[in-house]
Amino acid sequence: MKIAAVVLALALAAPAAAQERDYCPARPGLGTPACTIAPGRVSVETSIADWERDEGADQRSDTSLFGDTVVRVGLADTIEGIAGWTPVGIARERDKMTGTTDRSTAVGDAYLGLKANLAHPDGSGFSFAVQPFATLPVGRSPIGAGDWGAGLLAPLSYDLAGGVNVQLTPEVDAAVDEDGSGRHLAYSAVAGVEVPFTKTLSATGEVQALRDQDPSGRSTQTFAALSLAWMANDDFQVDAGCVAGLNHSAPGARLYAGLSRRF
Template sequence: MRKTLGITLLSLAALQAASASAQDREYCPERPGIDTPACTMAKGRVSVETSIADWTRDDQPGSRDDNILFGDTLVRVGVSDTIEARIGWTPFGHDRMRDSTGVDSVNGVGDVSLGLKANLHNPDGAGFSVAVLPYVTLPVGRSQIGAGDWGAGFLIPVTYEISDTVSLDLSPEIDAAVDEDGNGRHLAYSAAAGLAVKLNKDFTLTGEVQALRDDDPEEHATQTLAALSLAWSATDDLQFDVFGAAGLNDHTPDARVYAGVSRRF
């Protein structure tokens, strides 16, 4: 009887310690920014990360394309201490193309992405942290909002805390990207690097750069961009953010701006 009672008490203590550990893990949304942090959600915790509005402008000789996404959302669910399942979807998008022939507009839903991020070292993102992130995209969206075919990718997010206030993020990625005509796939690969600085306990400023090589059959291109974002941790489980990016060469969209919110449950 005493042995059974002892085992029961030890089990309850272990469960309580695990719960406390999950509660104590600092919230690490993937918004805002280009990089993907290596941290994962604690087991049983859920993060909902949503763009209120996400606008991209691309000016080319003789044309201008404006793409606006509303409610672009990523849901991350901790399934173990080191692994999270992920699903992303854009419920509504608007694309407007203007050129010498007139204006062409498209409205519709975006594609669905499914992924699994497994942390290999320090799932809370402390110190040196590294993870792997395979994902697939399912072509449920409308043309111009969705890609038109399935795609896949693989990331290796790396985070290194230089100090209590400064951290470095790296996100190399390789993709089976969907062709421009929406039929088939091709190789694309990229690398992003960012430096995040905590201005105080609530505000974090992040500067990032990214280079992407896209071997689309219609045109091989290299894109480069720079970005700056600001995150405000209103509470331990709630964050608001703003983000801005500028293309650094002719193959990159000229500008991107968004604002959003992240909430942990």
């Protein structure tokens, strides 16, 4: 009877023990972490503000997103469900020749995805995952894309000495055409290095190359990014970051800040 009681206690304790892992928000940064949320846990990750400027020869565009939120739910030890939505977006375009300005406010599209980790769901050692997703055209132009899209990410990461973590996120998309009707091939890769300053503060440097084969004109964009993340406690993170376009096809600058909370 005593042996049976011990076995039963261990069996009941096993799921709880399996769920104990460090919090790994998907933000900040351009890449995607390979880790997944533990089963039964929920992560709410929100951008307080996200501003981007694109400077052209004839016009300047500014896009600001507020409350852009992603919810990640642990469904199994290695699988999480993902849902996201942008409730408010403001687009502002200024014609440099005439000085006229157009301003639009709209909601963005919805995001649905599923991440399956294939090695080390806590993100330790060598971690690898696949993440198929779809975007649903619930938003309005110019914040919403105008049609559905889909894609696949395959994030991976590897721990080095001293807590340094190297990351790679390749992605392939059926991206929505610029005119808001139909889809085309787009693909990208993000490479990054995360360096811890303290137990709670870390910085991540990244580079990204993106190839977009839109029918209206093919383009290649390159970016460099730097982000900071501070873990206020085991379940709460504050972050901020900046992105710089490295070639003429890429938007010139982006600044953002956000919060992540695990429940």
